[in-house]
Amino acid sequence: MASLLQDQLTTDQDLLLMQEGMPMRKVRSKSWKKLRYFRLQNDGMTVWHARQARGSAKPSFSISDVETIRNGHDSELLRSLAEELPLEQGFTVVFHGRRSNLDLVANSVEEAQIWMRGLQLLVDLVTSMDHQERLDQWLSDWFQRGDKNQDGKMSFQEVQRLLHLMNVEMDQEYAFSLFQAADTSQSGTLEGEEFVQFYKALTKRAEVQELFESFSADGQKLTLLEFLDFLREKQKERDCTSELALELIDRYEPSDSGKLRHVLSMDGFLSYLCSKDGDIFNPACLPIYQDMTQPLNHYFICSSHNTYLVGDQLCGQSSVEGYIRALKRGCRCVEVDVWDGPSGEPVVYHGHTLTSRILFKDVVATVAQYAFQTSDYPVILSLETHCSWEQQQTMARHLTEILGEQLLSTTLDGVLPTQLPSPEELRRKILVKGKKLTLEEDLEYEEEEAEPELEESELALESQFETEPEPQEQNLQNKDKKKVVTCPLFCPSICCQIVAQAPISKPESLLLSRQKSKPILCPALSSLVIYLKSVSFRSFTHSKEHYHFYEISSFSETKAKRLIKEAGNEFVQHNTWQLSRVYPSGLRTDSSNYNPQELWNAGCQMVAMNMQTAGLEMDICDGHFRQNGGCGYVLKPDFLRDIQSSFHPEKPISPFKAQTLLIQVISGQQLPKVDKTKEGSIVDPLVKVQIFGVRLDTARQETNYVENNGFNPYWGQTLCFRVLVPELAMLRFVVMDYDWKSRNDFIGQYTLPWTCMQQGYRHIHLLSKDGISLRPASIFVYICIQEGLEGDES
DSSP, X not given: OOOHHHHHHHHOHHHHHHHHOEEEEEESSSSOEEEEEEEEOTTSSEEEEESSTTSOOEEEEEGGGEEEEEEGGGOHHHHHTTTTSOXXXXXXXXXXXXXXOEEEEESSHHHHXXXXXXXHHHHHHHHTOOHHHHHHXXXXXXXXXXXXXXXXOBOHHHHHHHHHHTTBOOOHHHHHHHHHHHOTTOSSSBOHHHHHHHHHHHTOOHHXXXXXXXXXXXXXXXXXXXXXXXXXXXXXXXXXXXXXXXXHXXXXXXXXXXXXXXXXXXXXXXXXXXXXXXXXBOGGGSSOOSOOOSOXXXXXXXXXXXXXXXXXXXXXXXXXXXXXXXXXXTOOEEEEEEEOOGGGOOEESOTTSSOOOEEHHHHHHHHHHHTTSSOOSOEEEEEEEEOOHHHHHHHHHHHHHHHGGGBOOSOTTSSOOSSOOOTTTTTTOEEEEEOOSOSTTOOOOOTTOSSOOHHHHHHHHHHTTTSOOOTTOOEEEOTTOSOEEEOOSOOOHHHHHHHHHSOTTOGGGGOOOTTTOOOSSOHXXXXXXXXXXXXXXXXXXXXXXXXXXXXXXXXXXXHHHHHHHHXXXXXXXXXXXXXXXXXXXXXXXXXXXXXXXXHHTTTOSEEEEOTTSOSHHHHHHHHHTTSGGGOSEEEOOGGGTOTXXXXXXXXXXXXXXXXXXXXXXXXXXXXXXXXXXXXTOOOOEEEEEEEESSGGGOEEEEOOOOTTBSSSOEEEEEEEEEESOGGGOEEEEEEEEOOSSSOOEEEEEEEEEGGGBOOEEEEEEEEOTTSOEEEEEEEEEEXXXXXXXXXXXX
C-alpha cells in the first residue's frame, strides 16, 4: 500500500518534524488562548493534540477535512490580537463545510512555516488523488485504525474489531475463512497486500459481477463491441461511438495488456462505474454549458441572506468569514446591513440585535479578495443602508477605493440601456444593489466636496417626488386624510413631516435648506447603483405601469408564497423582465431556511438563503447550483423567460413534457457510522428518494431497511415517480439509519437537478450534512426515464 504520501512522510523535512510534534497556542477568542501539543500521525492523514507533551492525545482534525491554510495576517481573529500575538507566527486551518476555522500560533516564525508548508503539501496530495489512490489511502487509514498495537500486522481479533468499525456484521466462521484465504504467508496475521486481498474479498460486488457477465461472452472481459453495447443499451448513451468507448477503456482499464487489446476487465468495469463517467450527475453539466449572454433576469442567481452571520439572527457572531464561505461556494449575491459605527467608520451587523459588529471596509476588502476565486461571473452587493449622510459618504469612498476597477460604476456602453446586461458582459464586475436617486440623470457629484450644494439637495427631493418608496418606507398620510404623500427617500422624521404636510401641486415647497435637513441618501452612494435600483412592490400591475427593468423588488418568503398562490402566472411574467429577491421570514431567528424550490418555480431569481445553516433546504440550493461550473448562475427554463408565458407554478398544464422516472435502488457501499464513538453499533440503512418541483410533482418514497449492514447493504427495490414539469424538478437521495424507537438518523445525501441526471447503472457518491464528500460511501442505482406518464396511451 505504498504511495506518494508514504514517500513524502519519510523524506520531507517539514512532515518529519510535524510527526515529532510541536507546542502551539490554540486561539478560540480574545480571552481563550491555550497551549497545546500538536503532532501529525504516522499515517499522514490526521493531526492529534494533547494538553501536555506526553499527555493523552486525541484527534484534532483529518487532512481530508482541510480546504486550505491561511497565514496569520489573513485571520480575522489573529489580527484582533496582533498586539499580543505576533501575526507572523500564526496561521489558520480552514475546513470544508461549516466547521469553524482553527487558529494556531507557533513559538517561532520558522515553526509556523513548517506547519503551513507541511499541511498545504498534504492537502494538495489528497486533493490530487484519483479514485484508486483515494481507495488505497482509505484502506491504509482503516489498516492503521484496526492495527491496535501498531505492529504493522493484523491478527484475526484485530480484524473482527475492524469489521465492527467498518459497519460490517459478519458470521465469524465466514470472516475467518476470508482471513485464512488472504493470509498467503500463513503467519496468522495480515500484512500489506494480504489486507488488500482480504478487503477485495470482503467487498466483492456480486450485483456488478452479474451485470458484467450479462454482457461478456466469456465472463472474463468486455470486448470493445460488448462494452459499446452496454453503453448504448443500459447507459442510454445512444450516440456513443467506438472512439468514446475506447477512450473509456484507456481511462479505466488497470492492465496495460487490456488497454492494448481494447478490452475491459471486471476491475476496469467497476472502476468505470465508480468514476465521474459512471456518476449519476452528467459530466456534461459540470463545466459552464449554458448560454451566459442573456439578461441577468433570465437566470437563477445563488444568493445569501445576512451573509455576515455565521450563527443565529439574534446573538450570532458577525464575521468576514461568512462572506468568504459564501463566495467560495459560488454565491453571487451577498447581503450587507450597514449602520453608523464609531470613529466615523460604518459597521455591519443585524441591527437592533446582540449580534457582533464588523467594519464595512473589512467586508468590502474581503469581497474584493474572494469575489472571483470560484466564479468569474458578477457579484451583487445587496446593500441595506441605515447610515447617516456622512457615513454613507465613507461607504462610497471604501467601495470605490477598495474595489477599484472591479466596481461597476457606470453603464457598460455609457448610455441608458434597454435591458439588463448578461453575466458574460459583467464578468469580474461587482454591482451595487440599493436605493438610488435617479438612473437617467444621476446627480453629478464631486468627490472632493464635503457636503452637496443646496441645488443638489433640492434636485434630489424634486426629482424623486414621484418616485416609489423603498421596501422599508411606508405611505405617509396627513391627519385630515386630504392627501396621501409618498416619501421618496429613507428619511429622518423631520423630512417625512415636511413632505407629508406639503401640497402635491407645488413640489417646489418641498425644498429643504441644508441648514435644516439633508436627504438621507447621499449622491455619492446613489451614483454607485447602476442596474439594480431597489423599489418597493405594490402590485404586478403597478410594477408593469411604473417600474423599469433596472429596478428590483424584495419580497419576504411569506409574501412571495402568497403571491404565487394568488397570482402565480403574473409572478412568472413579472420575473421575465424584472429581478426579484426573496428573503427568509424575520421569525427565523435561528437562521433556519425555507425551501427555495417553491420560489424558483415562479422564476424568482435571487432566493436568499441562510448559508450558515445546513439541512434539506441548503442541500436543494447546493444541488441546484452544482451545475454550470458552480458559477452561481443557472439559466431559467424557456417558459420562465417568455414574457407571454402561460405557466402557473400551482397549475402546470401542457405543453410540458411529462416524464416517468424508475429508480432501482440496488446496493450501498461503505456507509459511515452514525455514532462513531460506539464500536459495536452497526447501521440499519434505508434509502429515501425525494422529488422537489411544482407542487404536483413533489413526492417521496423509500426502500425497506437492511439490518446490521452499513458496509455493503443490498436493497434491489424499484421506486416510480411521475413528473409533470421535469425542467424544474430536483432529486434528493438520502440514506438513513432506521430506528424503530425514534426518528431515523441521517447518514448521507446527494441532491441534483433532474436535467443533470444520467440514465443507466450509476453510483451516487454521498455527501455529509455540510456537503462534504463521504467517499467511498455511495449507493448503486439503475435510472430509467420514460417520456409521458406511465399508463398514457400516447
